[in-house]
Amino acid sequence: MLFRMFLRSFFLQAGWNYERFQNLGFAFMLQPALERIYPDREKLKAALLRHLQLFNTQPYMASFVAGNIARMEAAAAASPDPAAALRSMPGVKQALATSFASIGDRIFWGRLKPMTAELCLLTWAACGFSGWLFTGIDTPVPFWLLLAGPLAGIVCYSAFALYWRWKGLEIGYSCGGTAACGLDSADWRRLIRVLSAAGFALALALMLLAFGMMLAANCFVCGYPELLLKAGVVLAVLVLHRISRAFGRSVFFAAGLLLAVSLTLFSVLRLGPFNLYL
């Protein structure tokens, strides 16, 4: 039963809508458990309708809630007064969904997902591929290397996500019934701090690596003033992004501004070509 719920958890967000969010996916995920708990079709119908109401959480962490709710449904079915046993369910479900959404968003969307891009770039850099930085250079690169970068991030990320998807179901089902069930299954605060530090270290390493690569590519082919100008252009991009973030603008603002300035200088005013990498 838990394994079938685990497989169905991959479709939690299918049917995502603005009225009830992940309700369809959650009911679909719970269906194997409910079918086992309620052999009677009327009771199964009532249970499915209960879980077709509003539900929203972080998709990887939904397993904690689903395991918990499956256990609560099983306990209610076995109870002499099912209505009383089910009374606390909406509150527990909502409390868990909110808590795990907050944890999951910080871990997966806020930290691990950007780290997959960092892993991709580091894998490429370690294998000697610098085409991601030098946009005008077309040295042939084996296809396996181009795929190895993104796959490194995907494998690490998905392994972690799969672990918590399964573990969440197990933990939720074992301690089901309380609004704090599973919240102490890991030191989330510490994990978030460690991921932030690791992400920052990787980002800093990538920035320094890219800067070094740019200087190394230019230092033997252009003079000192030109080298300084190129380093200045790069620093100007960083400052522009920092300022646009400070004013709450998205990266599109900075990208659009850079495009507009470049088009004005090199396409409209037709200044001589200027390449960052020679």
Add this chain to the structure above:
Amino acid sequence: MTEWLRVLISAALAGLLGLDTVQAGQFLLSRPAFLGPVLGWLNGCPLEGARLGILVELLYIDFIPVGGVVPPNGTAAAAVAVLAYSCGGIAPSLSFFIGLAAGAAFSPAEYRLRSARSAWGGRIEAEVNSGVFALRRWVAMAMLTENAAMTAYVLAGAGLSVLLARVPGLARLYPGTDFAYSLMPWLGLSGLYFRFRAQIYKKG
């Protein structure tokens, strides 16, 4: 394989992998960094596909899909960028910016699809009430509509790119777009740096 068959397969693949964004899995197979080289390989330009993909990824990583937010779609962006280059014959630099715009423009379509599914709630409840518990069918229908929308969008993007490539004097834009494109890795890297720096200062 003819050009248009390749485009059709690419669009279908983008539609299939696009499901991974929200509808099914979330294994990050729909991320531009992965889709870019795959579509590039399919269309005979794996290196440029990888480059377009990772640059879209670096810029789109700035958007987090929390709550009901519909961020710009990286799958659409990478697919349209790669096809604009490979089938439209547009320079990679301009293809990249076309892709960025295409990804952002997909958000309203995604919003409409999600809004349209709001009406399903009552219909599903009525079906369950009548004793039919075929939730699987609704899940499949949601995925099929998303898949069809993404495939059609990427095909339309590729078609528009072919038309755009025929605009006279387009090449005059290339010196400007080339320079802006060469700055995009830095913009993406700085995005990663500032994101994690802000997290460190917020202390988790």
